[in-house]
Amino acid sequence: MEIGGWDIAAALAKAVTYAATFGAAGAVLFLLYCRAQLKDRQRALIRRLIGVLVGVAAVTGMLRILLLSGSLSGEFSGMVDSTFTGMILRAGEGRATGLRMAGLALMLFAFSTNPVLGRFAILGAVAASTSFAWVGHVHGLLPNTAATVLLCLHLLCAAFWLGALPPLLIIAAGANVSQIAAAAARFGTLALRVVALLLAAGASLLLMLIGDAAQFWAGAYGRLMALKLLAVAALLGAAAWNKLHLTPGLLRGDARAAELFRRSVLAEMGVGALILLTTAAFTSLAGPP
Amino acid sequence: MLKHLLLALAACGIVAAGPCMAHAKLQSSTPANDAHLREAPRTLTLNFSEAAKLAVLKLVRDGKELPVPLDKNAQAGRTFTLMLPLLTPGNYTVQWAAVAADDGHVTKGSFAFSIA
Numbered sequence: 215m216e217i218g219g220w221d222i223a224a225a226l227a228k229a230v231t232y233a234a235t236f237g238a239a240g241a242v243l244f245l246l247y248c249r250a251q252l253k254d255r256q257r258a259l260i261r262r263l264i265g266v267l268v269g270v271a272a273v274t275g276m277l278r279i280l281l282l283s284g285s286l287s288g289e290f291s292g293m294v295d296s297t298f299t300g301m302i303l304r305a306g307e308g309r310a311t312g313l314r315m316a317g318l319a320l321m322l323f324a325f326s327t328n329p330v331l332g333r334f335a336i337l338g339a340v341a342a343s344t345s346f347a348w349v350g351h352v353h354g355l356l357p358n359t360a361a362t363v364l365l366c367l368h369l370l371c372a373a374f375w376l377g378a379l380p381p382l383l384i385i386a387a388g389a390n391v392s393q394i395a396a397a398a399a400r401f402g403t404l405a406l407r408v409v410a411l412l413l414a415a416g417a418s419l420l421l422m423l424i425g426d427a428a429q430f431w432a433g434a435y436g437r438l439m440a441l442k443l444l445a446v447a448a449l450l451g452a453a454a455w456n457k458l459h460l461t462p463g464l465l466r467g468d469a470r471a472a473e474l475f476r477r478s479v480l481a482e483m484g485v486g487a488l489i490l491l492t493t494a495a496f497t498s499l500a501g502p503p
Numbered sequence: 504m505l506k507h508l509l510l511a512l513a514a515c516g517i518v519a520a521g522p523c524m525a526h527a528k529l530q531s532s533t534p535a536n537d538a539h540l541r542e543a544p545r546t547l548t549l550n551f552s553e554a555a556k557l558a559v560l561k562l563v564r565d566g567k568e569l570p571v572p573l574d575k576n577a578q579a580g581r582t583f584t585l586m587l588p589l590l591t592p593g594n595y596t597v598q599w600a601a602v603a604a605d606d607g608h609v610t611k612g613s614f615a616f617s618i619a
Contacts, residue, residue, distance in 0.1 A: 216611045285609050286558045286600045297575050301556050306607035349607045501526035501608065 217499050220285035227278035229494035234271035238264050239339035240377010242324050251397040260381045261325050268318045275311055306349030317342025343373035361422050364415045371412035376486045379479055386476040394472050395464035402457045429503045438496035445489045452482050526610050527555035527603040536614035543590040543618050554579045559600035564593050579604035592618045
């Protein structure tokens with residue numbers, strides 16, 4: 215496949231859309247799950263973060279459609295040519311983007327202190343984070359129902375895990391050691407199960423997509439997938455260190471553990487960004503053989 | 504319970520999943536890539552690996568684009584045959600862009616042929 219500037223720009227827009235969508239969804243889920251461990255000021259900061267990320271995800275999601283149209287035509291005028299944007303939207307992007315926009319809008323209910331309305335935010339988090347499953351390579355599988363379900367699960371777990379990192383950083387930046395410990399321990403308990411589900415779903419999907427293994431790993435898609443798997447392994451290592459070494463230190467009141475925890479979360483966010491960038495690349499610029 | 508359900512779903516998916524068709528690749532064309540023709544072709548045919556919508560088709564000679572009618576509202580398909588204008592001897596390049604009907608991905612490419 216010929217790859218040009220338009221395609222790279224569209225892949226970058228996809229990576230930012232992933233990050234912003236997962237960031238917002240994960241923050242909504244974090245607010246729900248770790249509510250009791252948060253102070254009012256931290257809840258307000260996390261809600262503000264959700265608002266910003268919802269806006270970013272909406273803008274970059276729309277921008278990606280325009281960039282794909284531009285890629286089709288090879289010209290700037292193609293970005294706003296309804297023939298090309300219509301083709302992109304009808305081929306599956308419309309369904310995925312529509313669901314994501316609805317989910318993003320619902321996530322703004324996170325600003326409400328009404329617990330009933332807050333449930334809409336959770337529904338929005340699920341809808342937005344799983345929207346990416348409604349277009350893409352799994353729809354080339356015959357049949358694709360199981361793959362789509364597994365991908366939805368994989369995406370939701372990724373949003374929970376990666377999207378919790380900014381709120382954890384907010385807590386680690388200003389809170390006392392005991393509060394950081396309580397939040398880290400609370401998050402870590404569920405994170406263990408979520409990560410196991412994420413890995414199981416991801417591994418199953420990979421087996422479905424591989425086909426001829428030698429051909430798979432030799433191609434661009436396989437090489438990018440290998441890079442993603444390395445980054446995931448690094449993230450797992452950092453998460454294990456947090457759970458087994460830093461969190462116990464925090465629970466003992468070790469102030470140094472708090473600073474190490476903050477740095478670890480920052481590093482995990484960097485690796486998470488690499489995972490999303492790599493995923494955007496192999497889902498946009500390459501395909502399984 | 505959830506773990507068992509997931510394992511069952513994954514097993515069914517792996518067993519039942521057939522080949523993955525990803526990205527509409529150009530499998531062949533008439534004229535073929537790098538073909539040297541004695542007579543000018545009247546039609547251009549593109550065969551893709553899966554159903555796609557052909558969004559762009561440009562026929563270029565000496566940097567100048569020649570008009571080739573393309574129905575962008577046509578149904579998705581694997582084969583597209585287009586009428587060509589009367590072509591004079593020379594080197595031609597065909598540039599195409601398509602959207603795969605199943606996974607929505609954009610693929611692009613080009614091939615060349617010459618008329619003696």
